[in-house]
Amino acid sequence: MNAPTQATDTVADTTSIEALRERYRVERDKRLRGDGNDQYIEVDGEFSHYIDDPYVKPGFSRDPVxxxxxxxxxxxxxxxxxxxxxxxxxxxxxxxxxxxxxxxxxxxxxxxxxxxxxxxxxxxxxxxxxxxxxxxxxxxxxxxxxxxxxxxxxxxxxxxxxxxxxxxxxxxxxxxxxxxxxxxxxxxxxxxxxxxxxxxxxxxxPKLPGIPGIESFRGHSFHTSRWDYDYTGGDADGGLDKLRDKRVAIIGTGATAVQCVPHLAATAQQLFVFQRTPSGIDVRDNCATDPQWAAGLEPGWQRARMENFNALVSGVPQAEDMVNDGWTDIVGKTLRMLHEGANDASGRSLAETLELANAEKMNEIRARCNQLIADPETADKLKPWYAMFCKRPCFHDEYLQSFNNANVTLIDTDGEGVTRINEHSIVAAGQEYEVDCIIYATGFExxxxxxxxxxxxxxxxxxxxxxxxxxxxxxxxxxxxxxxxxxxxxxxxxxxxxxxxxxxxxxxxxxxxxxxxxxxxxxxxxxxxxxxxxxxxxxxxxxxKGMNGAVLGGETCTPGYYNNEGQPNPLAAQAAPYGxxxxxxxxxxxxxxxxxxxxxxxxxxxxxxxx
Missing domain, CATH: 3.50.50.60 (FAD/NAD(P)-binding domain)
Structure with a gap:
């Protein structure tokens, strides 16, 4: 189903907001699954090797205490x-x-x-x-x-x-x-x-996806939380030189994949990125610490900075944004809109203002795909169609550009996920892809x-x-x-x-x-x-004092671990944070x-x- 064209325009009124909500609902519905958290396999039995510690020498023993x-x-x-x-x-x-x-x-x-x-x-x-x-x-x-x-x-x-x-x-x-x-x-x-x-x-x-045939794969595989540098070569800085003759698949496109895909893209003979739901990728803009700034820090500086950041991401205005990054940016937009609303005749409610600020921020993130990715079709597939904070926001300055590499292929499954894993291949979106290695960037329990x-x-x-x-x-x-x-x-x-x-x-x-x-x-x-x-x-x-998530997407949120994989939990209200x-x-x-x-x-x- 094609989304209304208004959903891609600058959001400024209730008409375009409603179109955006409908697009969000359509994308959510593609990804809803009846098995919820049961779609993931517990890492034990024949899968227990996925949690073995690769960073210690085998054979450790000591006397009981x-x-x-x-x-x-x-x-x-x-x-x-x-x-x-x-x-x-x-x-x-x-x-x-x-x-x-x-x-x-x-x-x-x-x-x-x-x-x-x-x-x-x-x-x-x-x-x-x-x-x-x-x-x-x-x-x-x-x-x-x-x-x-x-x-x-x-x-x-x-x-x-x-x-x-x-x-x-x-x-x-x-x-x-x-x-x-x-x-x-x-x-x-x-x-x-x-x-x-x-x-x-x-x-x-760590958790694994319950993909049919996952146990049958005969190539190499590991979970990102147990990275196998003996197989890939390189180290935490990249240089994965042993992948130069390998066809590599990575399943999952959350925060972990966003950070490691650029390094895989730099060396793998062929990299297939299997995507069920794209992440929202905002600017990272990392930089080295200014020695002069560090030398001038006064006692209490970290506590003051922590409290300033915490206040801003909690929606509490501050005289200064000490951190000034993607996390605080959406709050800054909200406060600006609230100020503008108090001085015009818009009559917007707080919930409407929050939703508009959220929509404006997500439009910026979707626009980055057009700016950084050469192929328009690939750019469209990498656009996140959900409200910010439905999934964990991501920040990176090389991930999106990785899809401009000739050796990188995005396998967008349009919300379905990988269909099957065979002895030497992965089936998704109606096609089979032969691979030498599968890397599971599928997160934690x-x-x-x-x-x-x-x-x-x-x-x-x-x-x-x-x-x-x-x-x-x-x-x-x-x-x-x-x-x-x-x-x-x-x-x-x-x-x-x-x-x-x-x-x-x-x-x-x-x-x-x-x-x-x-x-x-x-x-x-x-x-x-x-x-x-x-x-x-x-x-x-x-x-x-339950926290109301409706202003951030609520019933239109795409499934993920933030919302119990899209399944209503009657006990969730009791487990919620302090409102x-x-x-x-x-x-x-x-x-x-x-x-x-x-x-x-x-x-x-x-x-x-x-x-």
């Missing part, structure tokens, strides 16, 4: 690093971090594909820059630098001392008799933890059960798992503390303060957790647990700490008395 510990942190990414750092600063010394990778870094340990870099400005994205007296070398740091910074944080806060690397948790169960969590691992460890914090992150377990994403289950004081506890909807206090799961803290965006700059939110949670744990240690408190009334009250607050936004949520946590009464938590001392 069996001991009591004050705090066990699950995950060595930014969440675990920041929790460890803030606990250390609060005087908590006995900390064990359990991490399945061979080192710290989390997502940045696994994602070493060529071209990987942060897409939120590194001066606000990388944690604890002032604490380590470090300024990134680029506005958008490359993956090796981010991994090195992660290691530097771990060294600075002595988190390597008792870390259990190359180790996976197999089970965690609350022991009422000892008031501790029994944490077991695949290395035979048994840790009796006074407190635990779940910092496994939302992007830690999001939206599946906690046990499936984490690889283990938690059994609380009532003898039931967290999955069972939340089977009828998430309940928590501030997204962190859960009734029946004492002395346990969850670090996620559920029922919390979602922000584009995820590490900023993790730091706020880390400060909060360290405050509670250090108070417990100082006052002989053995058990900290959210009350049923508190978690019910907070969940009701989340539902009452007043991250700034208000962070302030709420600060005031809670300052009040000092630990409202909503039941604190029990060693003498079984309540505090």
């Amino acid at each position: 069996k001991r009591q510990v004050d705090v066990v942190l699950i995950g060595g990414g930014f969440g675990g690093l920041q929790a460890g750092a803030r606990l250390r600063e609060a005087g908590v010394e006995d900390i064990v971090i359990v991490e399945k990778g061979g080192d710290f870094g989390g997502t940045w340990y696994w994602n070493r594909y060529p071209g990987a870099q942060c897409d939120v400005e590194s001066y606000v994205y990388l944690p604890l820059l002032e604490e380590l007296n470090y300024v990134p070398t680029q506005k958008y740091a490359q993956a090796p630098e981010i991994l090195a910074h992660s290691r530097a944080i771990a060294k600075h806060y002595r988190l390597y001392d008792d870390a259990l690397l190359q180790t996976e948790v197999t089970k965690m169960q609350w022991d009422e008799s000892t008031c501790r969590w029994q944490v077991t691992t695949d290395r035979g460890d048994v840790l009796a933890a006074r407190f635990i914090a779940m910092a496994n992150g939302p992007l830690n377990r 999001v939206g599946t059960s906690y046990e499936r994403r984490a690889g283990y289950e938690m059994i609380g004081s009532a003898g039931r798992s967290l999955t069972d506890k939340w089977s009828e909807g998430i309940n928590s206090l501030h997204g962190m503390a859960v009734n029946e799961f004492p002395n346990c803290f969850i670090m996620s965006q559920m029922q919390g303060g979602f922000t584009v700059n995820y590490p900023h939110m993790l730091d706020e949670l880390a400060v909060h957790i360290a405050h509670i744990v250090s108070h417990a240690q100082q006052h002989g408190i053995e058990r900290v647990e959210a009350t049923t009334e508190a978690e019910q009250g907070w969940t009701q607050t989340i539902v009452d 007043e936004g991250p700034i208000a949520f962070f302030e709420l946590l600060r005031q809670w700490r300052e009040a000092g009464d630990f409202s909503g938590l039941k604190l029990e001392s060693t003498d079984a008395g309540q505090h």
Whole structure:
């Protein structure tokens, strides 16, 4: 179906907006699937090699650790690093971090594909820059630098001392008799933890598409989060010289593919990019850090910059846009339109103004395809027809131009996806393509059960798992503390303060957790647990203040992990972020700490008395 021509024009009135909505709906409907998240294969059994760690030497072994510990942190990414750092600063010394990778870094340990870099400005994205007296070398740091910074944080806060690397948790169960969590691992460890914090992150377990025949492929294949440089040659900077005689296919066109496609295009004999839904590609405009600017930074600079960015992407006007990038640009458009609307007779509502600003920004992104791609047909196929934030926005200055290369072919499936994989070929859009290698840029487990994403289950004081506890909807206090799961803290965006700059939110949670744990240690408190009334009250607050996504596309959003693959989730309202936004949520946590009464938590001392 052809979209109305108005949908490609400059959006300025309700007529063209309605045409755009209809185009969005048509494109969404092409991609809706009845199987939702079940379209992806769990990476185990015959597919388990896709999660093998290619960055460590095989044969690692050590003696099992069996001991009591004050705090066990699950995950060595930014969440675990920041929790460890803030606990250390609060005087908590006995900390064990359990991490399945061979080192710290989390997502940045696994994602070493060529071209990987942060897409939120590194001066606000990388944690604890002032604490380590470090300024990134680029506005958008490359993956090796981010991994090195992660290691530097771990060294600075002595988190390597008792870390259990190359180790996976197999089970965690609350022991009422000892008031501790029994944490077991695949290395035979048994840790009796006074407190635990779940910092496994939302992007830690890769997923594969459930394409018929995927198990039959006889060529080479790997997932981008386990990049095989032995096969491709080169390194994180590119130079994939071993692909010069290879026909390479990459499946997926999200943020990862956007960053690695230019490097594949530079060397592969033939590159086929299989696209179900195009990403919106805005300007990256990366640059080296100005040494004079870095030398002039004053104490408190990172916190001020983080808060400025967070305010702008949350729609709060600021006297200055310190970051000034694609993330803040759409907010700037919205504020300008709001100002213009207040001074003319348009009579537009806030929702209409937001939608117009969004449409204007997406028109700019679609126009970039025409500007940068020589073939008009290819340019049209790379245009995203959905509202911004329906899918994660991408930023890059070489991706679109890659399709001008004679050795690069875009296989646009018009929303259908790859039809089949054979022993030596891929079938899509009615044609078969012989390939030597398939690279899966298909992302991570999001939206599946906690046990499936984490690889283990938690059994609380009532003898039931967290999955069972939340089977009828998430309940928590501030997204962190859960009734029946004492002395346990969850670090996620559920029922919390979602922000584009995820590490900023993790730091706020880390400060909060360290405050509670250090108070417990100082006052002989053995058990900290959210009350049923508190978690019910907070969940009701989340539902009452629910974030309204309609202005960003709502029912016209193309399916993706942001919206549960386009499937309505009756329990989603309970899991939503705090509706007043991250700034208000962070302030709420600060005031809670300052009040000092630990409202909503039941604190029990060693003498079984309540505090």
